[in-house]
Amino acid sequence: MTQAAAGSELDERVPGRRWTVRLDPVGRGSAEVRVSCGRPACAEQRLPSAAAGRAAAVAHLKAHLRATPAPRADTYCACRADGCRAHVPDTGRDARTAPWRCGGPVVLAVVADRAGRWWQALECCSRCAAVIPGAQTAGPSRPSAPPAPGRPAPAAPRTGTTAPQFSDRQQVTAGAGVPGPRPEPTRRRRPEARISQRVIPRDLRPLSLRDELVELGGLFRAYQRRAEPDLSMLADLQERKARAFLAWSDASCDVTLRLEAQRAEQAAAVIRRQHRHRTGEVAEGEEPGVARLLNVPQWEYARSVLTHVAGHTPLPGAEARLLVLMLTLRTAHTGTGNLVGQDVTGLGLTDPEDLIGKLTGCGWLDIPGTVGDLLASRPENPTPVTVPSLVPGTDGSGPFTFGRKTRPKLSGWAQRVVSDKKLRKAKAPAGIRLLALTLATSTDDTGRLGPGGQGIPLNTLATRVPADAGELRYLMDRLTAADWLAEAALTDTHLTGQLTERVLPLTCPLPD
Numbered sequence: 001m002t003q004a005a006a007g008s009e010l011d012e013r014v015p016g017r018r019w020t021v022r023l024d025p026v027g028r029g030s031a032e033v034r035v036s037c038g039r040p041a042c043a044e045q046r047l048p049s050a051a052a053g054r055a056a057a058v059a060h061l062k063a064h065l066r067a068t069p070a071p072r073a074d075t076y077c078a079c080r081a082d083g084c085r086a087h088v089p090d091t092g093r094d095a096r097t098a099p100w101r102c103g104g105p106v107v108l109a110v111v112a113d114r115a116g117r118w119w120q121a122l123e124c125c126s127r128c129a130a131v132i133p134g135a136q137t138a139g140p141s142r143p144s145a146p147p148a149p150g151r152p153a154p155a156a157p158r159t160g161t162t163a164p165q166f167s168d169r170q171q172v173t174a175g176a177g178v179p180g181p182r183p184e185p186t187r188r189r190r191p192e193a194r195i196s197q198r199v200i201p202r203d204l205r206p207l208s209l210r211d212e213l214v215e216l217g218g219l220f221r222a223y224q225r226r227a228e229p230d231l232s233m234l235a236d237l238q239e240r241k242a243r244a245f246l247a248w249s250d251a252s253c254d255v256t257l258r259l260e261a262q263r264a265e266q267a268a269a270v271i272r273r274q275h276r277h278r279t280g281e282v283a284e285g286e287e288p289g290v291a292r293l294l295n296v297p298q299w300e301y302a303r304s305v306l307t308h309v310a311g312h313t314p315l316p317g318a319e320a321r322l323l324v325l326m327l328t329l330r331t332a333h334t335g336t337g338n339l340v341g342q343d344v345t346g347l348g349l350t351d352p353e354d355l356i357g358k359l360t361g362c363g364w365l366d367i368p369g370t371v372g373d374l375l376a377s378r379p380e381n382p383t384p385v386t387v388p389s390l391v392p393g394t395d396g397s398g399p400f401t402f403g404r405k406t407r408p409k410l411s412g413w414a415q416r417v418v419s420d421k422k423l424r425k426a427k428a429p430a431g432i433r434l435l436a437l438t439l440a441t442s443t444d445d446t447g448r449l450g451p452g453g454q455g456i457p458l459n460t461l462a463t464r465v466p467a468d469a470g471e472l473r474y475l476m477d478r479l480t481a482a483d484w485l486a487e488a489a490l491t492d493t494h495l496t497g498q499l500t501e502r503v504l505p506l507t508c509p510l511p512d
Contacts, residue, residue, distance in 0.1 A: 006418060010427070011117075014072070014074060014075050014076075015075065015076060015077075015078055016071060016072075016075045016076060016077055016078030016106060016122060016123030017072075017075075017078060017122065017123050018038070018072075018120065018121070018122035018123070018162065019035070019038035019039050019064070019120070019121055019122075020037075020038040020059055020118055020119070020120045020121075020232070021035065021037050021038070021061045021118065021120075022036050022037075022038075022058045022118045022120045023035055023053050023054060023057050023116065023117050023118065024036070024052070024117075026046065031048065031049055032046055032047065032048055032049075033046070033047050033049070033050050033052075033053035034046055034053075035045075035047060035053050035056050035057045035060065037060060037064075039064070042060070045060075054116050055427050057119060058297050061110070061119045061121060063107070064121060065110070065121065066139050068108065069110045070108060070138070071123035072123065072356045073109060073362055075106050075123050076102065076106065076125070077102040077106065077123075077124045077125040077128055078122045078123050079102075079122065079124050079128050083507075091188045091207055100275055101154070102124070102125035102126055102127050102128055102129035102509060103126070103399055104125050104126030104127050105125070106123055106124065106125055106126075107123075107124065107125070107126050107129050107133045107137040107138070107305055108121065108122075108138040109121070109122055109123075109124050109128075109129040109132065109136065109137050109138070110135065110136050110137075110138060110139065111132055111135050111136075112134060113421060114134070115171050118256065121138075121337065122198045127200075137258070142326070148423075149283070152353075155181055160312065180344060185481070193210075193213070193214045194217055195213050195214075195216055195220065195241075196217075196220075196241075197216035198494055200213045200214060200217070201252075204248070204251065204252075205251065206251075209244065209248060209251060212240075212244050213244055213248065215239065216240055216241055216244055219237055220237060220241075223237065228268075231272075231274055231275035232272075232275050235268045235271040235275060236268075236269050236270040238264045238265070238267045238268035238271060241261075241263075241264040242262070242264040242265040242268060243261075244261075245257050245258070245260050245261035245264060246258060246261040249261065259354055263340075265392055266293055268284070291505055292504070292505050292506075292507065292508075293412075293413050293416060293506055294409065294410070294413050294508055298330065298402075298409060298410065298413075298508070299441070299467060300405060300510035301400070301401075302403045302410055302413065302414075302508050303441045303508065304400060304401075304442055304452045305325070305328060305329060305332065305400065305410065306438065306464060307435065307442060308321055308328065308399055308400070309321060309328055310322055310323045310463050310464050312324075312389065314331075314359065314362050314364045315355075315358055315359065315362070316466065317466060318429075318430050318431035318434050318465065318467065319347075319349050319350060319355060319430040319431075320355060320358075320359075321434060321466060322347055322349075322418070322430040322434045322437075323344070323347060323349065323352075323355055323356075323359070323430075324359070324434060325345065325437070326343065326366075326385060326414060326415075326418070327339070327359075327365065327385065327413075328387065328390065329410050329411040329414050330385075330411055331385065331387045331390050331400075331437075332387070332390060332400050332402075332407050332410070332411075333398075333400070333402075333403070333404050333407045334390075334391065334392065335386055335387050335388065335389075335390035335391030335392065335398070336384060336385070336386045336387075337384070338382035338383065338384055338385070339372065339374060339377070339382060339384075339385045340377045340378055340382050340383070340385050341375040341376055341378070341511050342378075342489055343415075344356065344374070344375060345375065346418075347418060347433065348427065348428055348429045348430050348432075348433060349430055349431075352375065353371050353372065353375060354510070356371045356374065356375075357371050364387065364388075364389065365385060365386070365387060365389070366385065366386040366387075366388065367383060367384075367386075368383065368384060369383070369387050413506065414437060414504060416435065417433070417436055417440055417506050418433040418436070420436070420482070420484075420503070420506075422482040422484070423436065423482055423484075423501070426478065426481070426482050427455050428478060428482065431465065431467060431471065431475055432475050432478050432479060433478060434464075434465055434467050434470075435467075435475045435476075436479060436484055437463065437501060438464040438465055439456075439479075439484075439485070439498070440454050440503070440506050440507050440508060441507075441508045442461075442466050442510065442511065443508075443509055444509055444510060445509040446498075446505050447496075447498050447499040447500070447501075447503075447507060448494070448496075448498050448499075449495060449496055449497050449498070450494065450495075450510075451510050452512075454494070454496070455491075455494030455495055455496035455497075455511070456494060456495045456496075457493060458492075458493055458494060462496060471494070472490065473490055476488045476490065476495070476497075483497065483500050483502060483503075484500060484503055485497050485498070485499060485500070486498045486499070488499050
């Protein structure tokens with residue numbers, strides 16, 4: 001009885017339509033393409049290129065979809081189990097029952113070829129549309145007419161909706177008349193305390209141990225949110241963690257906690273050694289983590305040269321001070337040294353010939369020939385120069401106390417700073433290079449500016465770099481752009497900031 005009714009109802013329904021818009025080449029040696037449609041009333045089109053043909057094919061299919069925005073009523077799935085993934089293989093039963101393996105309302109689906117060669121529209125069930133790769137639905141079927149007298153009404157879909165249901169999206173249908181399930185009341189529970197991905201038991205005793213573990217977990221999470229690392233603090237936290245986990249292991253008899261304590265102790269030792277390497281406090285036989293160009297005694301010698309030049313520059317301005325500084329480092333030990341043109345022209349001076357002429361004119365510098373000869377000299381024929389104020393007196397003493405071997409190291413260090421690759425590419429003027437030298441000698445062991453990282457007093461900075469507040473802010477911005485300076489801030493009294501990691505080898509940290 002039921003099978004007869006189902007067969008009768010199936011006979012009264014019509015199969016869904018399916019039509020295809022294709023894009024095919026006209027022939028070899030031609031760029032023209034042919035657009036054809038599966039509907040008999042549609043004429044073939046010829047277009048000059050594949051792009052124009054593809055646009056015409058899409059427009060043609062959209063015109064059909066606008067004319068038929070929804071599938072017809074009383075239709076069943078058009079896929080007919082032909083290559084449809086929603087159907088099971090034919091088992092030899094009556095072929096009329098195949099469409100009833102579909103599910104859900106009939107929709108108008110659109111499928112496109114990935115290569116852009118064909119586009120197909122078909123009236124199929126929502127179950128088939130959901131499993132066809134890349135299928136998009138244009139609209140569900142319209143409600144059919146009221147059933148004739150004596151004809152049983154089709155069973156309503158279990159979902160209580162007339163729109164297709166897909167497993168990859170949630171659809172809300174208005175007017176369904178079915179109330180949704182009541183939400184389960186949320187139970188508010190206190191968040192579980194954690195440390196190193198482990199839950200700290202609420203009943204852990206003694207309470208002092210649990211409080212220590214909870215506090216350590218918060219401190220580790222706070223450390224991860226820090227903008228800058230502090231290896232000394234991290235090593236202290238790891239040592240506290242090792243002690244706390246060892247006590248936790250004894251209280252709970254958990255061997256894995258003891259192993260975690262050993263790992264924390266090893267991590268603390270490694271981090272402590274890294275901190276010593278960064279700060280220059282290297283034990284005998286160890287290599288420093290930051291390989292600085294100068295050693296600890298030479299740091300003070302570099303600062304003494306900068307201090308001397310700040311009080312003995314015969315001409316005003318940053319350019320004169322930078323040139324005097326480089327010449328002083330070149331002639332510091334005996335008052336004499338060799339110079340080539342590149343040593344002067346590579347400092348970013350506006351008019352190096354005029355500046356050298358003024359230094360020789362005031363008697364601060366002596367050269368054997370003309371200024372042009374000095375600027376034209378090359379490494380194979382350097383020019384000997386003399387700074388009379390640096391020549392040792394009759395007792396053999398001079399303004400500096402370092403020896404003959406230290407002078408070229410200091411001069412090489414200053415040359416590395418002022419000829420830094422990024423400063424050279426940015427064509428930095430003399431003021432920026434002079435500020436870079438000054439900041440390199442005014443940091444703590446981690447690269448923060450000033451004693452203890454508290455910043456450099458502006459009155460002290462003004463004695464080294466002749467620039468007002470506006471000029472100083474411009475120089476700071478240029479150094480930041482050249483990856484020399486980070487987090488720079490200028491207050492009414494101090495310049496604060498941090499030298500970047502790449503220039504730490506050029507720094508001369510201040511004593512603690």
